[in-house]
Amino acid sequence: MISKNESFSDALSAEKKVVFVAKKDLPALFDSLWTNGFRILGPTLGEGAIVYEELNGVGDLPIGWTDEQEGATYRLKKRDDEALFGYNVGPHTWKKFLFPPKHRLWSAEASTNGLEITEEKQVIQKFAFIGVRACELKAILIQDKVFLGGEHVDPVYHARREDALLIAVNCTQAGKTCFCVSMDAGPRAESGFDLCLTEVLKEGEHYFIVEIGSAQGAEIMANVPHSNETREAEKAIQTITAKTAKQMGRVMDTENIQSLLQDNFDHPRWDDVASRCLTCANCTMACPTCFCSTVEDVTDITGDHAERWRQWDSCFTLDFTYMNHGHARTSAQSRYRQWMTHKLSAWFDQFGTSGCVGCGRCITWCPVAIDITEEVSAIRENQTAAKPTSS
Amino acid sequence: MSESLANPLLPAPYRVLRNQRNTHDVFTLDVEPVKKGNSPLFSPGQFNMLYIFGKGDAAISISGDPTKEQPLRHTIRRAGVVTQALEQVKPGGVLGIRGPFGVPWPVKEAEGQDVLLVAGGIGLAPLRPAMYTLLANRDKYGRIALFYGARTPEDLLYLSDLEQWRGRFDLQVCVSVDTAKRNWMGDVGVVTKLIAKASFDPSNTVALVCGPEIMMRFSVQELKKNEIKSGNIFLSMERNMKCAVGFCGHCQYGPHFICKDGPVFRYDQVQSLLGKREV
Amino acid sequence: MELLEKILVQHPFLKDLEQKYVQLMVGCASNVRFDSGTFIYREGDEANYFYILRAGKVALEIHDGGRETITIETLGEGDVLGWAWLVPPYRRHADAQALELTRAIALDGKCLRDKCRDDHNLGYELMMRIVPLITHQLQATQLQLMDVYGVKK
Numbered sequence: 001m002i003s004k005n006e007s008f009s010d011a012l013s014a015e016k017k018v019v020f021v022a023k024k025d026l027p028a029l030f031d032s033l034w035t036n037g038f039r040i041l042g043p044t045l046g047e048g049a050i051v052y053e054e055l056n057g058v059g060d061l062p063i064g065w066t067d068e069q070e071g072a073t074y075r076l077k078k079r080d081d082e083a084l085f086g087y088n089v090g091p092h093t094w095k096k097f098l099f100p101p102k103h104r105l106w107s108a109e110a111s112t113n114g115l116e117i118t119e120e121k122q123v124i125q126k127f128a129f130i131g132v133r134a135c136e137l138k139a140i141l142i143q144d145k146v147f148l149g150g151e152h153v154d155p156v157y158h159a160r161r162e163d164a165l166l167i168a169v170n171c172t173q174a175g176k177t178c179f180c181v182s183m184d185a186g187p188r189a190e191s192g193f194d195l196c197l198t199e200v201l202k203e204g205e206h207y208f209i210v211e212i213g214s215a216q217g218a219e220i221m222a223n224v225p226h227s228n229e230t231r232e233a234e235k236a237i238q239t240i241t242a243k244t245a246k247q248m249g250r251v252m253d254t255e256n257i258q259s260l261l262q263d264n265f266d267h268p269r270w271d272d273v274a275s276r277c278l279t280c281a282n283c284t285m286a287c288p289t290c291f292c293s294t295v296e297d298v299t300d301i302t303g304d305h306a307e308r309w310r311q312w313d314s315c316f317t318l319d320f321t322y323m324n325h326g327h328a329r330t331s332a333q334s335r336y337r338q339w340m341t342h343k344l345s346a347w348f349d350q351f352g353t354s355g356c357v358g359c360g361r362c363i364t365w366c367p368v369a370i371d372i373t374e375e376v377s378a379i380r381e382n383q384t385a386a387k388p389t390s391s
Numbered sequence: 392m393s394e395s396l397a398n399p400l401l402p403a404p405y406r407v408l409r410n411q412r413n414t415h416d417v418f419t420l421d422v423e424p425v426k427k428g429n430s431p432l433f434s435p436g437q438f439n440m441l442y443i444f445g446k447g448d449a450a451i452s453i454s455g456d457p458t459k460e461q462p463l464r465h466t467i468r469r470a471g472v473v474t475q476a477l478e479q480v481k482p483g484g485v486l487g488i489r490g491p492f493g494v495p496w497p498v499k500e501a502e503g504q505d506v507l508l509v510a511g512g513i514g515l516a517p518l519r520p521a522m523y524t525l526l527a528n529r530d531k532y533g534r535i536a537l538f539y540g541a542r543t544p545e546d547l548l549y550l551s552d553l554e555q556w557r558g559r560f561d562l563q564v565c566v567s568v569d570t571a572k573r574n575w576m577g578d579v580g581v582v583t584k585l586i587a588k589a590s591f592d593p594s595n596t597v598a599l600v601c602g603p604e605i606m607m608r609f610s611v612q613e614l615k616k617n618e619i620k621s622g623n624i625f626l627s628m629e630r631n632m633k634c635a636v637g638f639c640g641h642c643q644y645g646p647h648f649i650c651k652d653g654p655v656f657r658y659d660q661v662q663s664l665l666g667k668r669e670v
Numbered sequence: 671m672e673l674l675e676k677i678l679v680q681h682p683f684l685k686d687l688e689q690k691y692v693q694l695m696v697g698c699a700s701n702v703r704f705d706s707g708t709f710i711y712r713e714g715d716e717a718n719y720f721y722i723l724r725a726g727k728v729a730l731e732i733h734d735g736g737r738e739t740i741t742i743e744t745l746g747e748g749d750v751l752g753w754a755w756l757v758p759p760y761r762r763h764a765d766a767q768a769l770e771l772t773r774a775i776a777l778d779g780k781c782l783r784d785k786c787r788d789d790h791n792l793g794y795e796l797m798m799r800i801v802p803l804i805t806h807q808l809q810a811t812q813l814q815l816m817d818v819y820g821v822k823k
């Protein structure tokens with residue numbers, strides 16, 4: 001939740017308090033959210049994966065399920081316990097709620113008197129996201145910079161983000177394509193949340209350590225039975241997330257990464273990756289920080305009514321750089337290079353942060369298993385000779 | 392965050408007052424807001440997004456005189472869907488306009504220096520407001536020169552402005568076309584050739600360059616050859632644009648968003664990208 | 671003679687050329703003027719002269735039989751005209767027409783070639799001045815060929 005006069009990052013680092021909630025009391029959290037007018041969105045089983053949809057109760061969570069991921073591979077698997085959050089991230093991201101894949105921006109009527117343009121009314125949404133991973137939390141804060149942090153504010157994103165309540169979950173295990181540790185984005189959610197849950201299943205006990213990150217979070221917790229004893233909660237969270245951190249399936253060496261990519265514009269690896277890349281744009285659709293969009297102007301049959309729709313777009317498409325005298329990026333090399341260089345280098349120039357949070361989705365959902373961490377090491381290991389800088 | 396944020400994605404209706412032909416494929420639209428009130432102030436080099444009913448947006452620089460109260464003016468070359476539709480608009484027709492957007496020419500910063508304007512083709516349109524501003528404050532600048540290249544004499548824009556500017560003693564105007572028929576008495580050859588012939592003080596000269604990317608690259612080479620500093624050369628860049636406010640990602644050029652960090656860039660900001668392919 | 675030498679020394683093309691070489695060149699030089707409309711040479715002509723332009727304007731033109739004549743470049747004060755004297759078979763590849771009263775120093779191509787053969791240092795000095803002109807012209811031609819201001823159809 002973003003409170004009015006605070007910046008996004010401050011807002012959520014309010015006094016931090018830790019409480020314990022038994023698993024049996026989790027429905028009370030859902031009730032409290034509903035009472036406060038929130039729609040609850042979170043993980044559930046669907047499309048053969050764990051996806052993000054509206055939840056109608058704790059029972060909708062993927063109880064007892066986990067995922068197995070690798071390059072180009074995602075598989076659901078039964079766990080041998082009843083964990084509610086015992087998996088990593090799936091094909092969906094929270095951006096589908098904050099920045100819907102396709103939405104109308106405005107409508108226009110051609111009248112005798114000319115043209116009337118009507119803004120799409122943005123209703124402030126009360127979304128409660130439950131199960132936001134550390135990497136995803138960071139991704140949301142990154143998209144905040146894109147859509148809210150500049151001179152102009154995106155009205156669509158703003159209306160959905162303004163009152164969104166973020167309930168994070170600390171990862172108790174890492175996936176084979178995860179590398180949040182390298183990107184300084186996890187596995188522990190450090191800030192930016194209203195509430196953060198750490199799920200504990202131990203010696204027959206099943207409970208959540210709940211960190212309260214904001215006043216709104218505290219308000220929600222007021223109606224949820226909990227115990228205040230702080231039985232070394234901090235230590236428990238640290239132990240759990242430290243274990244997760246050791247399980248990272250991937251690593252990326254980010255030292256000087258900004259200049260590394262800038263300086264290797266002509267690296268032969270771009271040809272290599274282009275020979276594999278299908279320019280299918282899956283990675284950009286799955287990525288929680290990718291924000292590119294395009295617009296489409298439509299008219300109805302009478303020709304008097306027109307609408308502008310905005311939808312997700314990808315720098316992997318040829319049309320992305322169309323100009324009437326030609327396309328700026330025609331080759332697959334140049335498009336992959338654009339994507340990766342933007343993520344890991346240009347993003348720093350533009351938004352003061354990396355554009356990658358190490359969630360691994362682009363690796364898992366790439367049909368040919370192209371791996372951003374592997375591409376970085378390939379470039380790093382065999383850098384093109386340093387060229388003299390021209391004046 | 393304030394609740395009444397202006398929506399940068401929403402066009403406002405503007406009525407077309409005049410649609411004037413400049414050349415066989417270039418025309419100039421004068422527009423004013425339908426809702427009474429003045430046209431927004433703009434700085435030389437800024438652009439608007441012009442929407443025509445049902446078709447889409449095109450980024451078009453403002454080509455009028457920022458020092459005068461006059462309708463908002465855009466000089467447009469017919470290219471594809473949107474610009475073809477714009478060409479057909481009659482006075483009284485209504486467009487949607489968003490803007491003005493973008494970083495302007497450093498006209499103020501150039502005070503006290505010699506100023507060279509290097510224009511190629513439709514690139515004269517975004518430079519014209521800069522010229523108007525320079526001339527309105529003539530005593531604040533040293534020498535001023537315009538180098539303007541076009542394809543053929545028939546493609547030259549703003550003939551009456553050119554004539555007027557040529558008539559001034561405090562302004563050097565050099566026009567060159569790539570090819571011409573026999574009846575053309577002016578210069579033939581690429582615009583870059585003109586630069587060498589101008590007189591200016593390289594250590595105290597600002598150059599504003601606008602035209603096709605290749606023409607700008609060659610012009611920069613020529614300016615550098617004449618010892619103008621990289622930090623004093625400015626270019627207006629062009630890329631596909633959808634939003635014009637940094638949301639859609641289309642206009643990215645290396646680390647830059649051309650819509651909000653540009654379109655005007657100092658040469659040293661884009662130097663490392665300019666010669667590269669498929670940035 | 672003295673006058674020719676003075677003019678040559680001041681022309682940008684021969685900037686900083688040592689005096690002894692200028693003097694050598696004077697031996698091949700003569701003062702010329704062309705009235706507006708005069709053809710200085712025509713395509714296919716033997717390239718006997720090389721012109722150092724002092725004032726006026728010259729158009730390089732080409733035509734392809736039926737079609738209209740196209741001007742591909744104009745030259746004026748400070749420019750030089752026609753380097754075909756240097757390259758066998760020493761033939762003109764365009765028409766050069768004075769568009770206004772044009773004054774120039776004409777340098778006899780054969781005379782210059784002989785002098786360059788006798789004194790390679792002079793040859794070198796001239797080469798170092800002509801090659802950049804040719805490169806420059808090449809780049810300009812590239813730009814023109816690209817038709818950079820045209821709309822892609």
Ligand SMILES: Cc1cc2nc3c(=O)[nH]c(=O)nc-3n(C[C@H](O)[C@H](O)[C@H](O)COP(=O)(O)OP(=O)(O)OC[C@H]3O[C@@H](n4cnc5c(N)ncnc54)[C@H](O)[C@@H]3O)c2cc1C
Pocket residue numbers: 322323324325438447448449450451452453466467468469470471472473474475513516517628629630631632633654
């Ligand atoms: C900052 C800026 C200023 C400009 N100023 C002028 C100007 O003053 N006068 C002028 O005639 N032209 C200008 N242009 C170019 C103009 O935007 C394009 O010619 C125009 O978008 C073509 O649109 P279209 O629909 O007619 O062409 P189509 O070929 O049908 O293009 C379809 C769409 O692609 C995009 N697009 C195509 N070409 C370009 C392009 N060159 N640049 C950006 N987007 C493009 C647009 O969204 C366009 O609507 C400017 C471009 C930029 C980026």
Ligand code: SF4
Pocket residue numbers: 283286287288289290343355356357358359360361362363372
């Ligand atoms: S680039 Fe890949 S790993 Fe990084 S945030 Fe995007 S999807 Fe996740």
Ligand code: SF4
Pocket residue numbers: 088089133134135136171173174175178179180181185186187188244357358359360
């Ligand atoms: S990248 Fe880190 S925070 Fe994200 S799912 Fe994997 S372990 Fe969790």
Ligand code: FES
Pocket residue numbers: 631632633634635636637638639640641642643648649650651
């Ligand atoms: S035009 Fe959309 S980001 Fe620049």
